[in-house]
Amino acid sequence: MEAAGGERRTPAAFVAALGPEAGGTAAAVLPERLQRREAERQRGVARQRELKEAQAVREEGSEFFAAAFGREREAVEALLAAGQAEEAAARLQGLQKLLTESVRFLAPYEVRQGQEAVSRLQADLAARRQHYFSSPTYSLLFNTRKK
Template structure:
């Protein structure tokens, strides 16, 4: 009888075991179904990105290299606006695109932006200016502004120095270009920067303050400079810079071939670095009167900041932090900028 009792108990547990096995099978089937659906969604999103990005890139190329070569009225402004749309499309797609596709798309955007800048420099009339040196300590801050911030007096107009060229303040072209300067204190205000493409190149030991909301910001070959900039509507591209301190909000940051530079960053997508070393990051902490309006003009989300999310294209090891960048310790961060 005891044996019969054990048998009945085992038979009693049998449906329970079968039920558990069936539940496990259903969970496994549901997991596979969700994975399959997720893969389909990713493929659909990737396909949408490719179908949207490719034709728009071709349209921009046509505007820059077609019959008019970008010389038609408004053509370059249209290119700038379409580049911002492409950059936003890429930023919104980074969560599901593979790293190779992201890199190819960003390289394309960089190439198109460089072509746009080249066209603007060819078509835009230039005037030559010299800036007052920061060594003139007695000069008031209002005298240390670049062209377009007030009118320079006769003593400010000097013979052009090699490699130093500035846009005509009366020009309507949507670009600001400062290059080839050493030891200067430079400042531009909101009216000059609003939705302009700003290019700073080959600057040494300069302090640059940009109070406003430019469309894009390009920093090339800066050495031992400090830059404070208001909200940038789309991308900031940093190339060949070293020993600098940069502070700005933006939609997307890409740094290339740069070293030993600190970023105080507000970025709404993800920062990308390539061929860099010794970069460090902290949250954006600069402020000025009117920055709220500039945030609104830029369209950036003040509540979304991915300052410590950095993708290193030279470090693809999963689960290991890249040695090419770090977070600035709180005790070492700049909190007072003036």
């Protein structure tokens, strides 16, 4: 144990070994400066680790978005196929909100694909509404109420 202790020098012993020009005050200043440097280095390493972890969370968010967006898109398409336009419109608004909130961490390609899917669903919804309002049964609904 002493052999290892004798070979390994503490910072103060290292400064003393530098020679007489190091002086007594320099011996006290140098270890403090080294400690501050080491502490700053440790803070930098911790910052880099946090940034890396935050990046991992963003990547997980992208996968979560893809799954949630796919489920909602299929639900809206099913509602449109079933003829439930009002419920489909409400779900479509939720889909738009999900896309808008996720733009921060999505790749531009994913954003563009999501916007195209939303606009396609909106066009389909508008076409279904137009078909419903132009149908003869819609005009008959108001004619029967006049008495």
